[in-house]
Amino acid sequence: MKLVNKSRLHILAFVLFILSSMHVKAQELYVSSEPASIMPARSFLIQQGYSKMTGKEHLDNINTKIEFSFSKKWMAHLGTNYNSWEWYTQYRFYSKDALYEHLRMAFFLKSINSAETAIYTNAILLDGQESVFHSGIIVTKLKHKWAGSLSVGPIIKRESLAENGAVGMQYSFSNGILLYPKMYRSYGQTNVNLYLEFIGQRLFSGKANYLDVAPAIQFIFNSQAKVNLSYRFPLVNNTNRTTYNVAAISLDYLFFNAFPKLK
Amino acid sequence: MRYLIIPIFFFLSASATAQVQSVELVASGLTCSMCSKAIFKSLSRLDFVSEVKVDIEKSSYILTFKSRDRVSIEEIREAVYDAGFAIETMQMTANFPNTKAVNEELVSLNGYQFKWKLAGVKNIANPQKVSIVNKEIQPTAGVYYLNF
Numbered sequence: 139m140k141l142v143n144k145s146r147l148h149i150l151a152f153v154l155f156i157l158s159s160m161h162v163k164a165q166e167l168y169v170s171s172e173p174a175s176i177m178p179a180r181s182f183l184i185q186q187g188y189s190k191m192t193g194k195e196h197l198d199n200i201n202t203k204i205e206f207s208f209s210k211k212w213m214a215h216l217g218t219n220y221n222s223w224e225w226y227t228q229y230r231f232y233s234k235d236a237l238y239e240h241l242r243m244a245f246f247l248k249s250i251n252s253a254e255t256a257i258y259t260n261a262i263l264l265d266g267q268e269s270v271f272h273s274g275i276i277v278t279k280l281k282h283k284w285a286g287s288l289s290v291g292p293i294i295k296r297e298s299l300a301e302n303g304a305v306g307m308q309y310s311f312s313n314g315i316l317l318y319p320k321m322y323r324s325y326g327q328t329n330v331n332l333y334l335e336f337i338g339q340r341l342f343s344g345k346a347n348y349l350d351v352a353p354a355i356q357f358i359f360n361s362q363a364k365v366n367l368s369y370r371f372p373l374v375n376n377t378n379r380t381t382y383n384v385a386a387i388s389l390d391y392l393f394f395n396a397f398p399k400l401k
Numbered sequence: 402m403r404y405l406i407i408p409i410f411f412f413l414s415a416s417a418t419a420q421v422q423s424v425e426l427v428a429s430g431l432t433c434s435m436c437s438k439a440i441f442k443s444l445s446r447l448d449f450v451s452e453v454k455v456d457i458e459k460s461s462y463i464l465t466f467k468s469r470d471r472v473s474i475e476e477i478r479e480a481v482y483d484a485g486f487a488i489e490t491m492q493m494t495a496n497f498p499n500t501k502a503v504n505e506e507l508v509s510l511n512g513y514q515f516k517w518k519l520a521g522v523k524n525i526a527n528p529q530k531v532s533i534v535n536k537e538i539q540p541t542a543g544v545y546y547l548n549f
Protein backbone atom coordinates (compact mmCIF):
# COMPACT_ATOMS: atom_id res chain seq x y z
CA MET A 139 0.00 0.00 0.00
CA LYS A 140 1.32 3.38 -0.96
CA LEU A 141 0.61 6.04 1.63
CA VAL A 142 0.64 9.60 0.45
CA ASN A 143 0.24 12.97 2.12
CA LYS A 144 1.39 11.87 5.57
CA SER A 145 1.70 15.42 6.88
CA ARG A 146 -1.82 16.24 5.77
CA LEU A 147 -3.02 13.15 7.60
CA HIS A 148 -1.37 14.43 10.79
CA ILE A 149 -3.13 17.78 10.43
CA LEU A 150 -6.45 15.95 9.99
CA ALA A 151 -5.85 13.84 13.09
CA PHE A 152 -5.06 16.99 15.08
CA VAL A 153 -8.20 18.77 13.82
CA LEU A 154 -10.28 15.69 14.69
CA PHE A 155 -8.82 15.60 18.19
CA ILE A 156 -9.62 19.29 18.80
CA LEU A 157 -13.15 18.92 17.45
CA SER A 158 -13.90 15.81 19.46
CA SER A 159 -13.12 17.71 22.67
CA MET A 160 -15.51 20.58 21.85
CA HIS A 161 -19.15 20.91 22.79
CA VAL A 162 -20.79 20.40 19.41
CA LYS A 163 -23.91 19.24 17.62
CA ALA A 164 -23.89 16.60 14.94
CA GLN A 165 -24.66 17.52 11.33
CA GLU A 166 -25.34 15.27 8.39
CA LEU A 167 -25.85 17.57 5.41
CA TYR A 168 -22.75 16.02 3.87
CA VAL A 169 -20.89 17.67 1.03
CA SER A 170 -19.31 14.66 -0.70
CA SER A 171 -21.96 11.99 -0.04
CA GLU A 172 -25.67 11.55 0.65
CA PRO A 173 -27.01 10.68 4.12
CA ALA A 174 -29.74 8.04 4.44
CA SER A 175 -32.17 10.82 5.37
CA ILE A 176 -34.43 12.05 2.60
CA MET A 177 -35.02 15.75 1.93
CA PRO A 178 -38.39 17.03 3.23
CA ALA A 179 -41.36 15.64 1.30
CA ARG A 180 -42.33 17.62 -1.81
CA SER A 181 -39.31 19.91 -1.63
CA PHE A 182 -36.99 20.95 -4.42
CA LEU A 183 -33.28 21.75 -4.41
CA ILE A 184 -31.13 23.35 -7.05
CA GLN A 185 -27.35 23.16 -6.87
CA GLN A 186 -24.62 24.75 -8.93
CA GLY A 187 -21.05 23.60 -8.47
CA TYR A 188 -17.58 24.11 -9.77
CA SER A 189 -14.61 21.85 -9.16
CA LYS A 190 -10.99 21.97 -10.14
CA MET A 191 -9.51 18.50 -10.55
CA THR A 192 -5.74 18.24 -10.51
CA GLY A 193 -3.05 15.56 -10.48
CA LYS A 194 -1.25 14.49 -13.62
CA GLU A 195 -3.88 16.38 -15.62
CA HIS A 196 -6.09 19.38 -14.96
CA LEU A 197 -9.80 19.43 -15.50
CA ASP A 198 -12.33 22.13 -14.80
CA ASN A 199 -15.73 20.81 -14.02
CA ILE A 200 -19.03 22.66 -13.85
CA ASN A 201 -21.96 20.73 -12.44
CA THR A 202 -25.63 21.40 -11.93
CA LYS A 203 -28.10 19.34 -9.95
CA ILE A 204 -31.82 19.47 -9.38
CA GLU A 205 -33.16 17.30 -6.61
CA PHE A 206 -36.75 16.64 -5.60
CA SER A 207 -38.65 14.40 -3.22
CA PHE A 208 -41.82 12.56 -4.08
CA SER A 209 -42.52 11.65 -0.47
CA LYS A 210 -40.79 11.53 2.91
CA LYS A 211 -39.13 8.26 1.85
CA TRP A 212 -38.29 8.72 -1.80
CA MET A 213 -36.20 11.31 -3.63
CA ALA A 214 -34.34 11.66 -6.92
CA HIS A 215 -31.98 14.00 -8.67
CA LEU A 216 -30.89 14.79 -12.18
CA GLY A 217 -27.54 16.34 -12.79
CA THR A 218 -24.82 17.22 -15.20
CA ASN A 219 -21.16 16.75 -14.36
CA TYR A 220 -18.17 17.37 -16.64
CA ASN A 221 -19.17 15.70 -19.92
CA SER A 222 -21.98 13.57 -18.51
CA TRP A 223 -25.49 13.61 -17.15
CA GLU A 224 -26.71 11.46 -14.30
CA TRP A 225 -29.82 10.30 -12.54
CA TYR A 226 -29.97 9.21 -8.95
CA THR A 227 -32.76 7.89 -6.80
CA GLN A 228 -32.84 7.05 -3.10
CA TYR A 229 -35.43 5.27 -0.97
CA ARG A 230 -35.36 5.33 2.84
CA PHE A 231 -36.53 1.97 4.14
CA TYR A 232 -35.74 2.31 7.84
CA SER A 233 -36.06 5.19 10.26
CA LYS A 234 -35.91 5.25 14.03
CA ASP A 235 -35.97 8.64 15.70
CA ALA A 236 -35.43 9.75 19.28
CA LEU A 237 -34.74 13.17 20.79
CA TYR A 238 -31.59 14.56 19.06
CA GLU A 239 -30.82 11.20 17.50
CA HIS A 240 -31.81 8.88 14.70
CA LEU A 241 -30.81 5.78 12.81
CA ARG A 242 -31.75 5.63 9.14
CA MET A 243 -31.12 3.32 6.26
CA ALA A 244 -31.64 3.85 2.55
CA PHE A 245 -31.04 2.21 -0.79
CA PHE A 246 -29.84 4.13 -3.84
CA LEU A 247 -29.34 3.69 -7.57
CA LYS A 248 -27.22 5.94 -9.74
CA SER A 249 -26.42 6.05 -13.44
CA ILE A 250 -23.72 8.29 -14.88
CA ASN A 251 -24.00 8.65 -18.64
CA SER A 252 -20.87 10.18 -20.10
CA ALA A 253 -19.86 11.19 -23.59
CA GLU A 254 -16.29 10.20 -22.59
CA THR A 255 -14.74 6.77 -22.01
CA ALA A 256 -11.86 6.58 -19.56
CA ILE A 257 -11.08 3.00 -20.60
CA TYR A 258 -7.35 3.32 -19.87
CA THR A 259 -7.95 4.19 -16.23
CA ASN A 260 -7.86 1.22 -13.88
CA ALA A 261 -10.17 2.92 -11.37
CA ILE A 262 -13.85 3.55 -11.90
CA LEU A 263 -14.39 7.29 -12.17
CA LEU A 264 -17.57 8.77 -10.76
CA ASP A 265 -16.86 12.34 -11.80
CA GLY A 266 -18.36 12.30 -15.27
CA GLN A 267 -15.30 11.08 -17.18
CA GLU A 268 -17.00 7.77 -17.99
CA SER A 269 -20.33 5.94 -17.85
CA VAL A 270 -20.97 4.07 -14.61
CA PHE A 271 -23.75 2.26 -12.76
CA HIS A 272 -23.64 2.53 -9.00
CA SER A 273 -25.97 1.30 -6.28
CA GLY A 274 -25.71 0.71 -2.58
CA ILE A 275 -26.94 0.94 0.98
CA ILE A 276 -26.51 3.95 3.27
CA VAL A 277 -26.67 3.77 7.06
CA THR A 278 -26.69 7.07 8.94
CA LYS A 279 -26.51 7.50 12.69
CA LEU A 280 -27.07 10.85 14.36
CA LYS A 281 -26.52 11.14 18.06
CA HIS A 282 -26.18 14.52 19.78
CA LYS A 283 -22.54 15.34 19.02
CA TRP A 284 -21.84 12.91 16.22
CA ALA A 285 -23.38 12.19 12.82
CA GLY A 286 -21.76 9.35 10.96
CA SER A 287 -22.80 7.77 7.70
CA LEU A 288 -21.59 4.67 5.93
CA SER A 289 -22.35 3.76 2.35
CA VAL A 290 -21.29 0.70 0.46
CA GLY A 291 -22.27 -0.81 -2.87
CA PRO A 292 -21.19 -2.12 -6.24
CA ILE A 293 -20.01 0.01 -9.14
CA ILE A 294 -19.85 -1.08 -12.74
CA LYS A 295 -17.77 0.59 -15.43
CA ARG A 296 -19.78 0.37 -18.60
CA GLU A 297 -16.82 0.44 -21.02
CA SER A 298 -13.37 -0.82 -20.12
CA LEU A 299 -10.36 -2.78 -21.25
CA ALA A 300 -10.32 -6.38 -20.02
CA GLU A 301 -7.13 -6.00 -17.93
CA ASN A 302 -8.50 -3.03 -16.01
CA GLY A 303 -11.55 -4.75 -14.62
CA ALA A 304 -14.99 -3.28 -14.67
CA VAL A 305 -16.67 -4.17 -11.40
CA GLY A 306 -15.80 -2.87 -7.97
CA MET A 307 -17.00 -1.77 -4.57
CA GLN A 308 -17.43 1.86 -3.65
CA TYR A 309 -17.68 2.92 -0.02
CA SER A 310 -17.74 6.07 2.04
CA PHE A 311 -17.63 7.08 5.68
CA SER A 312 -18.76 10.59 6.56
CA ASN A 313 -18.69 12.63 9.76
CA GLY A 314 -20.09 16.06 10.48
CA ILE A 315 -20.42 18.61 13.24
CA LEU A 316 -21.84 22.07 13.80
CA LEU A 317 -19.14 24.60 14.56
CA TYR A 318 -21.34 27.69 14.84
CA PRO A 319 -23.68 28.78 16.38
CA LYS A 320 -23.30 27.27 19.82
CA MET A 321 -26.99 27.89 20.51
CA TYR A 322 -29.74 28.07 17.91
CA ARG A 323 -31.83 31.21 18.33
CA SER A 324 -33.36 31.80 14.92
CA TYR A 325 -33.45 30.41 11.39
CA GLY A 326 -31.60 33.56 10.26
CA GLN A 327 -28.37 32.59 12.03
CA THR A 328 -25.59 31.53 9.70
CA ASN A 329 -24.54 27.96 10.49
CA VAL A 330 -21.01 26.70 9.96
CA ASN A 331 -20.58 22.94 9.64
CA LEU A 332 -17.40 20.91 9.33
CA TYR A 333 -17.22 17.55 7.63
CA LEU A 334 -14.64 14.86 7.24
CA GLU A 335 -15.50 12.25 4.66
CA PHE A 336 -13.59 9.22 3.44
CA ILE A 337 -14.31 7.84 -0.01
CA GLY A 338 -12.85 4.54 -1.12
CA GLN A 339 -12.92 2.12 -4.00
CA ARG A 340 -11.70 -1.42 -4.52
CA LEU A 341 -12.01 -3.28 -7.80
CA PHE A 342 -13.00 -6.96 -7.72
CA SER A 343 -11.01 -7.66 -10.84
CA GLY A 344 -7.69 -5.87 -11.22
CA LYS A 345 -5.75 -4.49 -8.28
CA ALA A 346 -6.78 -0.87 -8.30
CA ASN A 347 -7.92 0.66 -5.05
CA TYR A 348 -7.93 4.06 -3.42
CA LEU A 349 -8.98 5.78 -0.24
CA ASP A 350 -9.54 9.52 -0.49
CA VAL A 351 -10.33 11.96 2.27
CA ALA A 352 -12.52 14.99 1.72
CA PRO A 353 -12.64 17.60 4.48
CA ALA A 354 -15.30 20.24 3.90
CA ILE A 355 -16.71 23.39 5.40
CA GLN A 356 -20.31 24.39 4.87
CA PHE A 357 -22.10 27.68 5.45
CA ILE A 358 -25.88 27.63 5.74
CA PHE A 359 -27.76 30.89 5.30
CA ASN A 360 -31.32 31.42 6.50
CA SER A 361 -31.57 27.64 7.12
CA GLN A 362 -32.23 27.30 3.39
CA ALA A 363 -29.15 28.10 1.27
CA LYS A 364 -25.80 26.35 1.48
CA VAL A 365 -22.28 27.14 0.33
CA ASN A 366 -20.04 24.06 0.38
CA LEU A 367 -16.26 24.09 0.08
CA SER A 368 -14.31 20.86 -0.03
CA TYR A 369 -10.91 19.51 -0.90
CA ARG A 370 -10.56 15.83 -1.73
CA PHE A 371 -7.20 14.09 -1.94
CA PRO A 372 -5.93 10.51 -1.74
CA LEU A 373 -4.63 8.89 1.45
CA VAL A 374 -4.01 5.64 -0.36
CA ASN A 375 -3.81 5.55 -4.13
CA ASN A 376 -3.08 2.38 -6.06
CA THR A 377 -4.62 3.54 -9.31
CA ASN A 378 -3.49 5.32 -12.44
CA ARG A 379 -6.10 8.07 -12.06
CA THR A 380 -4.90 11.20 -13.81
CA THR A 381 -6.95 13.55 -11.62
CA TYR A 382 -7.11 12.81 -7.89
CA ASN A 383 -7.09 16.14 -6.06
CA VAL A 384 -10.42 17.90 -6.25
CA ALA A 385 -11.15 21.39 -4.93
CA ALA A 386 -14.87 22.02 -5.11
CA ILE A 387 -17.32 24.79 -4.38
CA SER A 388 -21.06 24.49 -4.67
CA LEU A 389 -24.10 26.55 -3.84
CA ASP A 390 -27.54 25.15 -3.27
CA TYR A 391 -30.96 26.41 -2.37
CA LEU A 392 -33.81 24.38 -0.92
CA PHE A 393 -37.42 25.22 -1.70
CA PHE A 394 -39.68 23.80 1.03
CA ASN A 395 -43.19 22.61 0.08
CA ALA A 396 -42.49 23.23 -3.60
CA PHE A 397 -45.11 20.74 -4.76
CA PRO A 398 -48.71 20.37 -3.55
CA LYS A 399 -49.68 17.37 -1.48
CA LEU A 400 -51.70 14.86 -3.46
CA LYS A 401 -54.70 13.56 -1.55
CA MET B 402 -84.75 40.75 28.19
CA ARG B 403 -82.66 39.61 31.14
CA TYR B 404 -84.19 36.12 30.88
CA LEU B 405 -83.17 36.01 27.24
CA ILE B 406 -79.54 37.07 27.72
CA ILE B 407 -78.70 34.53 30.41
CA PRO B 408 -79.52 31.42 28.32
CA ILE B 409 -77.59 32.90 25.32
CA PHE B 410 -74.60 33.54 27.57
CA PHE B 411 -74.69 29.96 28.80
CA PHE B 412 -75.01 28.65 25.25
CA LEU B 413 -71.99 30.66 24.06
CA SER B 414 -69.81 29.72 27.01
CA ALA B 415 -70.67 26.05 26.60
CA SER B 416 -69.66 26.07 22.91
CA ALA B 417 -66.47 27.95 23.73
CA THR B 418 -65.35 25.20 26.08
CA ALA B 419 -64.36 21.66 25.11
CA GLN B 420 -61.89 22.99 22.60
CA VAL B 421 -58.21 22.78 21.92
CA GLN B 422 -56.49 26.16 22.30
CA SER B 423 -52.94 25.23 21.35
CA VAL B 424 -50.73 22.24 20.65
CA GLU B 425 -47.10 21.98 21.73
CA LEU B 426 -44.93 19.29 20.25
CA VAL B 427 -41.33 18.23 20.53
CA ALA B 428 -39.93 16.73 17.35
CA SER B 429 -37.30 14.02 17.41
CA GLY B 430 -34.52 12.89 15.09
CA LEU B 431 -32.88 16.24 14.37
CA THR B 432 -30.09 18.56 15.45
CA CYS B 433 -29.86 20.93 12.47
CA SER B 434 -31.65 24.26 11.97
CA MET B 435 -32.41 23.42 8.33
CA CYS B 436 -34.20 20.28 9.58
CA SER B 437 -36.07 22.39 12.13
CA LYS B 438 -37.08 24.81 9.40
CA ALA B 439 -38.42 21.92 7.31
CA ILE B 440 -40.76 21.01 10.19
CA PHE B 441 -41.67 24.67 10.75
CA LYS B 442 -42.56 25.12 7.05
CA SER B 443 -44.50 21.89 6.97
CA LEU B 444 -46.56 22.86 10.06
CA SER B 445 -47.05 26.44 8.88
CA ARG B 446 -48.71 25.35 5.65
CA LEU B 447 -51.51 23.46 7.43
CA ASP B 448 -54.69 25.38 6.59
CA PHE B 449 -56.01 25.41 10.18
CA VAL B 450 -52.77 26.64 11.79
CA SER B 451 -52.49 30.38 12.37
CA GLU B 452 -49.08 30.56 14.02
CA VAL B 453 -46.12 28.31 14.79
CA LYS B 454 -43.73 29.43 17.53
CA VAL B 455 -40.49 27.53 17.53
CA ASP B 456 -37.63 26.89 19.93
CA ILE B 457 -34.99 25.46 17.58
CA GLU B 458 -32.67 24.45 20.42
CA LYS B 459 -35.37 22.35 22.11
CA SER B 460 -36.99 21.15 18.85
CA SER B 461 -40.31 22.39 20.23
CA TYR B 462 -43.17 23.94 18.27
CA ILE B 463 -46.26 25.67 19.68
CA LEU B 464 -49.20 25.80 17.30
CA THR B 465 -52.18 28.12 17.57
CA PHE B 466 -55.19 27.79 15.33
CA LYS B 467 -57.32 29.96 13.08
CA SER B 468 -60.50 28.51 14.51
CA ARG B 469 -60.71 26.39 17.62
CA ASP B 470 -63.33 24.29 15.87
CA ARG B 471 -60.91 22.73 13.44
CA VAL B 472 -57.74 21.10 14.74
CA SER B 473 -56.44 17.90 13.14
CA ILE B 474 -54.01 15.82 15.19
CA GLU B 475 -53.45 13.50 12.22
CA GLU B 476 -52.48 16.37 9.92
CA ILE B 477 -50.10 17.85 12.52
CA ARG B 478 -48.47 14.44 12.92
CA GLU B 479 -48.25 13.93 9.15
CA ALA B 480 -46.63 17.36 8.68
CA VAL B 481 -43.77 16.47 11.06
CA TYR B 482 -43.27 13.02 9.51
CA ASP B 483 -43.37 14.49 5.99
CA ALA B 484 -40.53 16.81 6.94
CA GLY B 485 -38.58 13.63 7.69
CA PHE B 486 -38.84 13.47 11.49
CA ALA B 487 -40.92 12.05 14.33
CA ILE B 488 -42.79 13.35 17.37
CA GLU B 489 -41.29 12.83 20.81
CA THR B 490 -44.13 14.43 22.79
CA MET B 491 -47.40 16.20 21.96
CA GLN B 492 -49.28 18.31 24.45
CA MET B 493 -52.59 20.13 24.07
CA THR B 494 -53.92 23.04 26.05
CA ALA B 495 -57.69 22.81 26.08
CA ASN B 496 -60.83 23.73 27.94
CA PHE B 497 -62.49 20.59 29.17
CA PRO B 498 -66.23 20.18 29.73
CA ASN B 499 -65.73 18.44 33.10
CA THR B 500 -63.92 19.50 36.25
CA LYS B 501 -62.52 16.03 36.97
CA ALA B 502 -60.54 13.57 34.90
CA VAL B 503 -61.36 9.94 35.59
CA ASN B 504 -59.30 7.03 34.28
CA GLU B 505 -60.78 5.42 31.12
CA GLU B 506 -63.53 8.04 30.95
CA LEU B 507 -64.36 9.40 27.49
CA VAL B 508 -63.93 13.10 26.72
CA SER B 509 -65.21 14.80 23.56
CA LEU B 510 -63.00 17.54 22.23
CA ASN B 511 -62.97 19.02 18.73
CA GLY B 512 -64.79 16.03 17.30
CA TYR B 513 -62.33 13.57 18.85
CA GLN B 514 -63.14 10.96 21.46
CA PHE B 515 -60.28 11.01 23.96
CA LYS B 516 -59.84 8.78 26.98
CA TRP B 517 -58.08 9.58 30.23
CA LYS B 518 -55.21 7.37 31.22
CA LEU B 519 -54.26 8.17 34.78
CA ALA B 520 -54.21 6.72 38.27
CA GLY B 521 -57.55 7.51 39.89
CA VAL B 522 -59.18 10.92 39.60
CA LYS B 523 -57.56 14.30 39.02
CA ASN B 524 -58.97 17.80 39.07
CA ILE B 525 -58.95 19.75 35.83
CA ALA B 526 -57.90 23.40 35.96
CA ASN B 527 -59.10 24.91 32.67
CA PRO B 528 -57.36 25.68 30.44
CA GLN B 529 -55.59 22.39 31.19
CA LYS B 530 -52.40 21.21 29.53
CA VAL B 531 -52.50 17.47 28.76
CA SER B 532 -50.28 15.01 26.94
CA ILE B 533 -51.27 12.54 24.27
CA VAL B 534 -49.64 9.35 25.49
CA ASN B 535 -50.15 7.08 22.46
CA LYS B 536 -46.89 5.82 20.99
CA GLU B 537 -45.86 7.94 17.98
CA ILE B 538 -49.15 9.87 18.39
CA GLN B 539 -51.08 7.15 16.62
CA PRO B 540 -54.53 6.30 18.02
CA THR B 541 -55.01 2.97 19.80
CA ALA B 542 -58.23 1.36 18.50
CA GLY B 543 -59.34 4.79 17.31
CA VAL B 544 -58.73 6.52 20.63
CA TYR B 545 -56.10 9.00 21.81
CA TYR B 546 -55.24 8.66 25.49
CA LEU B 547 -54.65 11.74 27.61
CA ASN B 548 -52.55 12.24 30.69
CA PHE B 549 -51.51 15.28 32.73
